[in-house]
Amino acid sequence: MSGTLDTQELVGALKAAAEPTRLRILLLLAAGELNVKDLTQILGQSQPRISRHLKLLAEAGLIERFREGSWVYFHVSDRTEGGRLVRRLLDTVDPRDPILLRDGERADSQKREREATAQEYFRAHAADWDRIRALYVSEHAVDAAIVKAFDGATFDVFVDLGTGTGRMLELFAGRYTRGLGLDVNQSMLAYARSRLKTAGLAAAEVRHGDIYDLALPDRVADAVVMHQVLHYLSEPALAVREAARILAPGGRLLVVDFAPHEIEDLRARHAHERLGFEDRQVVSWLKDAGLSGVEVQSLAPDATDARQALTVSLWRASKPDVAVQPASKSQKLERIAP
Known part of the structure; x- marks a missing residue:
């Protein structure tokens, strides 16, 4: 249909x-x-x-x-x-x-039970996240770079792929008409829904979604973020191509992940499929997906903090404007269905 x-x-x-x-x-x-x-x-x-x-x-x-x-x-x-x-x-x-x-x-009632289970799961694993975060530059610095990458723009439709706890939807709150976070993990989704509800973010929602086969139409998103997602994937290039597919003409994709490293413990204990990515590799994926205007930024670890060993990289690219009638704001919102 x-x-x-x-x-x-x-x-x-x-x-x-x-x-x-x-x-x-x-x-x-x-x-x-x-x-x-x-x-x-x-x-x-x-x-x-x-x-x-x-x-x-x-x-x-x-x-x-x-x-x-x-x-x-x-x-x-x-x-x-x-x-x-x-x-x-x-x-x-x-x-x-x-x-x-x-x-x-x-x-x-069912949702509340799931949220409680999810909260307990994340409390149990909080120490693991803290250890990983300690390995790279402060989250405040990363968040600031992510916000700056979009130059203060506002969006009709903002999509966060691999949304996890919904942090990107919170970070960009007030800058989109509709925010949509997608993830395959139901525990993550339950936790994210609880956070967004507590924060009063009525314009944001999260749904189950396969990052390789998004249940979204072509050219619907004004901005797409993939924050610390690619290193969990066996086929990151395919995920980048799918993200590019849903971008509207002139829309922007931001990928945030680690530069190459040798911390094997992240693969063994935390399910990281890839130990970071070279710039040329990600740039190639972005260009192959039909994106242009690629920009790269690196946030190096603090040399005075012995714990920090990972560089965080940001890759930004845009969907070229094409000679087709762009979708209106109302059309975009209808196509992702409230």
Whole structure:
């Protein structure tokens, strides 16, 4: 489905949504990703019945599924006309309906439990993060360089890939109309949602997302940040290409990561796939992805601090303006679906 729905697709989409349980499912999935077990607990129905409803909704192009380990999660589609139709339909539903209020309360209870679990996980691993941060220049200096790289610009759509705890969405708060953070880790997402809610950042949201296959349309983002992400990836060039794909003409991509180093402990204990990147390597990926105006900045460790051993590099590039009608602000926001 693309652009509009033909008569058959429209009838199919409306039929799929026109059933009480499926409408309840759509309302829940529009608010966030859930799996079959979640939905059975919220709706009080059997697993086979919930699975059947999900199958019909997926076949109609209203929802999408993604796998995370042994779990399969579902959400209202962001990239099909069927998914966008669903969101418009859901806007007409009375939020005061007692059944829907109960569904929302049960879903909120599940989210609170996950947030508590995530908070505990991050508390348990805080010492590991502190040790890694001590290896490079202060976060204050890195954050200042990241902010400066965008020259005070504001954005309709700001995307943070591999958002983790949502720090970049917080750092750029007030400078975007919509901020979207994507990550594959549900614990990270739960923690980030909790932080953003506490900070009152209503313009920011986080979603599950595969960095190699983003569920976002072409040319939708005015700015994309990849902060300390590439060193966890087995195919960083592919991730850079996907980030470039979603950039709007004139949009900017900022990659922040480590320069080459030899601290093998980061690979062995902290799952780093790559021990930093050479400038020419990242510049080549950016250019191969169709970006231009590449600029490089390096933040060297403090020679007076014996703990610091890593150089942080920033690579910035832009998507060339092209001879096509640029999307308006409202079109961009609609394409990432609120």
